[in-house]
Amino acid sequence: MICYLLNKKIKMNKKGGFFANFVLILLFISLCFAIYYLYQFWPREPVELNRVSIDEPTTIVLNGIPSKQFYNKMRYSDRVISYSIASSCLTDRVSSMEEAFANLEELTVLNFIKFDRADADIKILCSDVAPEAGQENYFVAGEGGPSSVLNSTVYSLILEGKIALYRDDSCAGAKVATHELLHALGFDHNNNSKSILYPTLKCNQEIDLEIIESINKLYSVESLSDLVIYSVNATKSGKYLNFHIEILNQGLVSSGNVFLGVYSGEKLIDKFDLGDVSVGARKILDVENLKVSSNAKSIVFYVDYDNLVVELDENNNKANLKLTEK
Numbered sequence: 001m002i003c004y005l006l007n008k009k010i011k012m013n014k015k016g017g018f019f020a021n022f023v024l025i026l027l028f029i030s031l032c033f034a035i036y037y038l039y040q041f042w043p044r045e046p047v048e049l050n051r052v053s054i055d056e057p058t059t060i061v062l063n064g065i066p067s068k069q070f071y072n073k074m075r076y077s078d079r080v081i082s083y084s085i086a087s088s089c090l091t092d093r094v095s096s097m098e099e100a101f102a103n104l105e106e107l108t109v110l111n112f113i114k115f116d117r118a119d120a121d122i123k124i125l126c127s128d129v130a131p132e133a134g135q136e137n138y139f140v141a142g143e144g145g146p147s148s149v150l151n152s153t154v155y156s157l158i159l160e161g162k163i164a165l166y167r168d169d170s171c172a173g174a175k176v177a178t179h180e181l182l183h184a185l186g187f188d189h190n191n192n193s194k195s196i197l198y199p200t201l202k203c204n205q206e207i208d209l210e211i212i213e214s215i216n217k218l219y220s221v222e223s224l225s226d227l228v229i230y231s232v233n234a235t236k237s238g239k240y241l242n243f244h245i246e247i248l249n250q251g252l253v254s255s256g257n258v259f260l261g262v263y264s265g266e267k268l269i270d271k272f273d274l275g276d277v278s279v280g281a282r283k284i285l286d287v288e289n290l291k292v293s294s295n296a297k298s299i300v301f302y303v304d305y306d307n308l309v310v311e312l313d314e315n316n317n318k319a320n321l322k323l324t325e326k
Contacts, residue, residue, distance in 0.1 A: 068188045069187055071149065071156040071186070073154065073155045073156055074155070074185075074186025074187075075156075075157070075185075075186065075252075076158050076161075076185075077223050077253055077279070079223070080112075080113060081112050081113070081122060082113050082120045083113070083114060083115060083122040083123070084114070084118075085114070085116075086125050088125075088126055089124065089125075089165065093126050096165070096174045096176070097124055097163070099173070099174040100180075103178060104178070104181065104215075107207060107212050108215045108216055109220065110215060110219060121160065122160075122163060123147075123161070123162050123163070124162075124163045124165055125162060125164055125166075144163040144184055145162070145184060145186070146159075146160070146186055147160045147162045152249070152251065153250040154251070155252065157280070158186055161183075161184030162184065163180045163183070163184050164180065165177060165180060171202075172203070175196060175201055175203065176201060178196055178207065179201065182196070182197055182211065187214070192208060193205075195207075196208070221252070223253050224252060224253060224311055225254060225309060225311055226249065226250050226251030226311050226312040226313050227249055227255055227258065227303045227304060227309070227317060228247070229301060229317065229318070229319045233321075239292060239293065240290065241269075241287075241291075242287065243262075243286075243290070243299075244285070245260070245285050245301055246285075247274060247283045248277075248280075249278060249279055249280065250280070251279060252279065254278045255309050257273070257274075257275060258275075258276075258308070259271045259305060259306060259308075260274055260303055261301075261302040261306070262290065262302075263300040264296040269290065269292055271305065300320050301318065301321070303318075304317055305317075
């Protein structure tokens with residue numbers, strides 16, 4: 001009987017030892033996981049990420065066009081341009097202006113539509129018009145020109161033009177109206193005495209080929225947005241990423257709703273709704289504590305990552321940043 005009890009106790013001790021060892025192993029594994037977790041998330045010195053590549057914007061239009069403009073690459077957002085004529089204009093002035101529109105339509109890719117509303121692209125007034133403060137460089141006193149201009153970086157975008165059609169025109173072919181219309185399109189006077197943009201009007205002057213070529217070249221570009229990463233910087237601390245990014249629309253129209261994708265390698269970490277980016281505007285985004293892999297060595301920022309926006313240049317939307325090598 002005594003031997004039986006001793007044998008049973010030994011077996012129980014063996015079972016208890018096995019259970020105790022199993023518990024110790026579990027505790028050891030849990031401790032390792034806890035240490036690893038603390039290591040991953042423990043605050044540490046931020047490491048700066050350096051830009052190693054960014055898709056640079058291409059030159060959509062060459063820097064120079066044949067005919068002189070008030071500013072470089074001045075144009076309206078679309079080749080279809082609306083206009084309104086003041087009700088005070090006499091019939092002969094209206095006819096002359098419409099003839100000028102028709103002549104330019106025949107020679108160029110432009111299309112002019114009458115739009116009797118306050119927000120027409122070009123406003124024709126039959127009175128003297130003086131430049132307002134800040135317009136002196138692109139608005140000819142007594143004649144007209146762009147009255148509102150936006151620098152979108154690539155273009156000098158004309159938001160509104162005005163024409164002062166108050167001078168009498170004794171020449172056939174709507175010379176005065178055409179001269180003023182070209183000012184409203186952003187073209188300055190030139191030194192060619194046979195050109196319709198010569199400062200002194202003569203009846204034998206014509207729309208020279210340089211003007212026609214310049215207009216067709218400028219408006220050969222589609223009316224689209226063009227989003228580009230203007231600047232970006234980032235730091236990484238453990239599994240957390242902080243970044244500052246600025247996205248510029250250097251195109252001709254607003255982008256519509258657009259998203260920024262942030263990648264670690266090929267994996268999409270997160271996306272951010274930038275909303276609509278208007279022409280010439282910069283959207284600024286600051287993000288802190290975005291969780292990424294602790295082993296991530298590079299981060300890619302990709303504007304319009306889902307390719308929903310048709311742009312002038314689809315190859316300038318990425319920036320690749322890598323960890324600084326110590």
